Amino acid sequence: SYELAQPPSVSVSPGQTATLPCSGDRLGEKSACWYQHNPGQSPVLVIYHDTKRPSGIPERFSGSKSGNTATLTISGTQPMDEADYYCQTWDSDTGVFGPGTKVTVL
């Protein structure tokens, strides 16, 4: 089955940039999206179609892709951005989520 890889954790100081990678076989040929998830709350879509930001999502969230690695970048990270972040794609008509990266804002 298809798998996505994400680092388990990333630490960032307030105001700095957090870079979250997500890699997978042939991910360059697929569309990737990203969700922010705080425990006990609904996941929130922050990026879809690799780079598109839904309305209402702050501009400090951006997405990119190079080769088979998609990247979520949080510029000027704020304490409220501390959460789990999941990448997601599709393979053979199956939705696949990455294992998630916990972002800690120190």
Add this chain to the structure above:
Amino acid sequence: QVQLQESGPGLVKPSETLSLTCTVSGDSINSYYWSWIRQPPGKGLEWIGFIYYSGSTIFNPSLKSRVTISVDRSKNQFSLKMSAVIAADTAVYYCARGRYSSGWYFDFWGRGTLVTVSS
């Protein structure tokens, strides 16, 4: 604003059938795709399946043999049934709206409901 709300029993016995309903407000269910996703305690998200308002479905192959998703257009609801549950099916179950842009994504989610499988 689209809102989704999951409902159903929070406790299911092993080997029995888990049944959940998602009520959609702020949008008609007669468009888009509607999905179930779950998160076991301490683990990541797992996609369960999709239903289109017409009734066509797509399932995660790992769960396909045990899962049914149906839609009730008159009530603006869709439902999940998972048979022969085991402890590993204990999870927070989310319903979500699916959209497509060179790939599927989920733009609105419910708050989730915890289902525990235990005798």
